[in-house]
Amino acid sequence: MPKLTHLFSGWKFWREWSLQAKNPFASLQDYASKILNPAVDAEAELAINTIHASVPPPVFWLLGKTQSGKSAIIRTLTHSTAVEVGNGFKPCTKTAMFFDYPDAETAFLRFLDTRGLSEAGYDAGDDMAWNEQQAHLLIVVVKAMDHQLDALLAAARQIRKSHPNWPLIVAQTTLHEGYPTRTMEHAVPYPFAERQISRSVPPDLICSLLKQRDAFAGLNARFVPIDFTLAEDGYEPADYGIDELWTAIETALPFGLREMLDVSRINDVYSKAAHAHIVSYAMLAGCAAAIPLPVASLSTVVILQGKMFHSIASVYGLPLTRQSISEIVSAIGLGVLSGMGGRELLKLVPYYGQTVAAGMAGLYTAAVSYALGKTLCFYFAQTKQGKALSPKALNAMFKQEFMRGGELLRDAVKRQQAQTQES
Numbered sequence: 001m002p003k004l005t006h007l008f009s010g011w012k013f014w015r016e017w018s019l020q021a022k023n024p025f026a027s028l029q030d031y032a033s034k035i036l037n038p039a040v041d042a043e044a045e046l047a048i049n050t051i052h053a054s055v056p057p058p059v060f061w062l063l064g065k066t067q068s069g070k071s072a073i074i075r076t077l078t079h080s081t082a083v084e085v086g087n088g089f090k091p092c093t094k095t096a097m098f099f100d101y102p103d104a105e106t107a108f109l110r111f112l113d114t115r116g117l118s119e120a121g122y123d124a125g126d127d128m129a130w131n132e133q134q135a136h137l138l139i140v141v142v143k144a145m146d147h148q149l150d151a152l153l154a155a156a157r158q159i160r161k162s163h164p165n166w167p168l169i170v171a172q173t174t175l176h177e178g179y180p181t182r183t184m185e186h187a188v189p190y191p192f193a194e195r196q197i198s199r200s201v202p203p204d205l206i207c208s209l210l211k212q213r214d215a216f217a218g219l220n221a222r223f224v225p226i227d228f229t230l231a232e233d234g235y236e237p238a239d240y241g242i243d244e245l246w247t248a249i250e251t252a253l254p255f256g257l258r259e260m261l262d263v264s265r266i267n268d269v270y271s272k273a274a275h276a277h278i279v280s281y282a283m284l285a286g287c288a289a290a291i292p293l294p295v296a297s298l299s300t301v302v303i304l305q306g307k308m309f310h311s312i313a314s315v316y317g318l319p320l321t322r323q324s325i326s327e328i329v330s331a332i333g334l335g336v337l338s339g340m341g342g343r344e345l346l347k348l349v350p351y352y353g354q355t356v357a358a359g360m361a362g363l364y365t366a367a368v369s370y371a372l373g374k375t376l377c378f379y380f381a382q383t384k385q386g387k388a389l390s391p392k393a394l395n396a397m398f399k400q401e402f403m404r405g406g407e408l409l410r411d412a413v414k415r416q417q418a419q420t421q422e423s
Contacts (some may be wrong), residue, residue: 064141069173106280167252178205278373290362370405
């Protein structure tokens, strides 16, 4: 009986929302025009700023010395290149920088990198109060063989004193610096546990890692030894310890970020490049439908979808035309895009109760936007190969990606809805 109640309450909320919402497009041509010309940049910027103010993206505070491996962590978690990470930092104070992923406008994940604690004349205390207000997760980054930790420990203890319940991960990096020879390979399977390290690890490295753990005693930290390198460094795998780091992150902050950043299932280089932008705009569109904005929610959604379409077209190097939009939209149906296909969402969230029912508009819109982006990638990929696409093929692709998008974004939208209700 409770499951039936949840289904009914979810459908009832959806019907009320869809009947009250103002449909911003009356025809396929009208929708195509809005997608082709999301020209209200000021309106879009206002909407995005409002969303970020209401539901800020999670911020990972990376605290460590210069050259400790902070950029390597960002590069590996986001699948960005070293050049992208190197050029992607933007100053937010005199001594701290943000790396917004995938970009500053549509970020759904942010990294806060503070000035290296080993730099002469730098007093980290001046930055702590501001940084603490921004962050959701603290990752202390330390080289595995480094024992000059006084400044780092002092900062970590100060933060722990102010935030006793904050999740704290200590990433012990550059493990290969503790290998006795340059040709030594990483131990497989992963030999590091919270309380015990396998004898397959060199003794000097074991000793160093354990001494670092002792140094951080009392801070309730979770230790994750990692070795993130470049292909030319010759260590395999180049993302050694990535699964364990993601486990620590998702345990601390269950955002489902890894699933959203996963590009391993994508073979096409263009689709990989577009993936992060699709996720970003899908989440923004979901928030626009789920939280009050100073502009009409559905109209804002179309603006965000239009900006997503243009971003994807730029990735593929193909023009976005009225014909391409019309072929996709006619295959999917305007009813779905305007929210009248909401009963499909019940397949995704039938058992989560009234809290999630209240966020169905946002989740549905996010899933639709995600599927639209993936369908456009499919369309462009086939176009590049000179293949014709049937409405049936486009519709099948949309349905497949709609379900996947809902699954990927469900936890994120649930979290966003909960934060909105608390505020």
